[in-house]
Amino acid sequence: MNTAPDPAAARHRWLTDEEQRIWRAYLHATTLLEDHLDRQLQRDAGMPHIYYGLLVGLAEAPRRRLRMTELAMKAKITRSRLSHAIARLEKNGWVHREDCPSDKRGQFAVLTDAGHEVLRRTAPGHVTAVRQALFDRLSPEQQKALGEIMEIVAEGLQPNEAGADLPWLR
Amino acid sequence: MNTAPDPAAARHRWLTDEEQRIWRAYLHATTLLEDHLDRQLQRDAGMPHIYYGLLVGLAEAPRRRLRMTELAMKAKITRSRLSHAIARLEKNGWVHREDCPSDKRGQFAVLTDAGHEVLRRTAPGHVTAVRQALFDRLSPEQQKALGEIMEIVAEGLQPNEAGADLPWLR
DNA sequence: CGTGACTTGTTCAAGTTTCAAGGAGCTGCC
DNA sequence: GGCAGCTCCTTGAAACTTGAACAAGTCACG
Numbered sequence: 001m002n003t004a005p006d007p008a009a010a011r012h013r014w015l016t017d018e019e020q021r022i023w024r025a026y027l028h029a030t031t032l033l034e035d036h037l038d039r040q041l042q043r044d045a046g047m048p049h050i051y052y053g054l055l056v057g058l059a060e061a062p063r064r065r066l067r068m069t070e071l072a073m074k075a076k077i078t079r080s081r082l083s084h085a086i087a088r089l090e091k092n093g094w095v096h097r098e099d100c101p102s103d104k105r106g107q108f109a110v111l112t113d114a115g116h117e118v119l120r121r122t123a124p125g126h127v128t129a130v131r132q133a134l135f136d137r138l139s140p141e142q143q144k145a146l147g148e149i150m151e152i153v154a155e156g157l158q159p160n161e162a163g164a165d166l167p168w169l170r
Numbered sequence: 171m172n173t174a175p176d177p178a179a180a181r182h183r184w185l186t187d188e189e190q191r192i193w194r195a196y197l198h199a200t201t202l203l204e205d206h207l208d209r210q211l212q213r214d215a216g217m218p219h220i221y222y223g224l225l226v227g228l229a230e231a232p233r234r235r236l237r238m239t240e241l242a243m244k245a246k247i248t249r250s251r252l253s254h255a256i257a258r259l260e261k262n263g264w265v266h267r268e269d270c271p272s273d274k275r276g277q278f279a280v281l282t283d284a285g286h287e288v289l290r291r292t293a294p295g296h297v298t299a300v301r302q303a304l305f306d307r308l309s310p311e312q313q314k315a316l317g318e319i320m321e322i323v324a325e326g327l328q329p330n331e332a333g334a335d336l337p338w339l340r
Numbered sequence: 341c342g343t344g345a346c347t348t349g350t351t352c353a354a355g356t357t358t359c360a361a362g363g364a365g366c367t368g369c370c
Numbered sequence: 371g372g373c374a375g376c377t378c379c380t381t382g383a384a385a386c387t388t389g390a391a392c393a394a395g396t397c398a399c400g
Contacts, residue, residue, distance in 0.1 A: 022314075033327060078359095145316075147191060157202040250390095
């Protein structure tokens with residue numbers, strides 16, 4: 001179950017007003033930004049943000065291909081979700097699957113030329129959107145701080161961390 | 171393949187390596203955190219994070235009720251999405267709808283006692299999860315910086331901002 | 341009053357994500 | 371070899387989200 005009787009920690013310490021303010025700002029900003037980028041990419045590239053990220057992941061990989069599990073890990077999504085997503089991208093002609101010769105269970109997702117072309121065409125607009133929403137509004141110090149903070153948070157939730165769950169292994 | 175001070179590409183300035191690192195850390199951390207909290211609440215409270223946020227929104231409102239549009243704005247979601255969500259929460263018995271006497275088009279979403287009870291029971295665990303994932307890992311300075319950064323970003327995407335889109339008015 | 345523009349909330353259909361289950365291949369061990 | 375236990379990926383159904391379209395109510399203004 002959940003938080004079993006654990007005498008050690010101050011289990012039920014509430015958030016202070018200040019913490020609450022920060023937490024709400026976080027939720028507020030992240031949902032707005034995600035919505036914003038999702039809409040931007042849906043409009044300009046015909047796919048949600050996460051799908052775009054998959055194409056980027058493939059574009060960066062050697063020979064523009066990655067095993068399904070690797071891509072899932074890179075994108076931090078479950079393999080199930082990836083399976084559906086690649087099916088859709090395949091239908092769009094932006095990705096195709098290829099059998100792995102060395103492991104017959106394995107599949108490669110491979111970025112097609114059409115997929116690469118979509119990226120080439122839409123990446124500038126996307127970068128601009130990110131820049132306008134985020135980097136253009138923050139001082140260099142704030143950018144640096146943001147990077148550090150996010151690295152800490154990510155590290156703490158890293159799946160190989162003790163007690164963390166393993167979304168893509170389920 | 172990114173930081174080319176290419177005059178032709180100057181129109182859409184690429185992200186520098188450092189910016190890219192920050193941006194990836196951001197994406198990485200926010201998706202992990204969202205997944206983590208979604209899973210925590212699904213497990214302990216039987217609903218996704220956003221639905222939980224709706225109950226919290228109602229609990230904070232006078233008389234534990236809010237007009238649909240107000241609640242949608244508060245939660246930063248479309249009215250359509252809210253309509254579905256409230257239908258589900260109503261099925262759970264945690265919310266019920268009430269007609270607005272002064273505007274016959276209007277509906278109030280009202281938190282029921284059962285809904286309040288769910289919050290009472292699950293809030294501590296949720297707060298703990300947020301604390302462990304976020305606040306416990308950041309220095310006071312980092313917390314402060316995070317709050318400021320997120321406020322700036324949110325403000326920039328605020329729907330009443332010029333040129334921004336209005337998700338909940340669509 | 342009455343008419344047109346707008347608001348409120350819902351609904352429908354299409355798309356996406358999750359969860360549980362399962363087929364198939366790999367691996368180690370007897 | 372044979373078999374248990376694992377990994378890789380997919381599937382199908384249910385839950386959730388989206389965007390467009392809609393009925394009903396309100397409002398401003400002639």
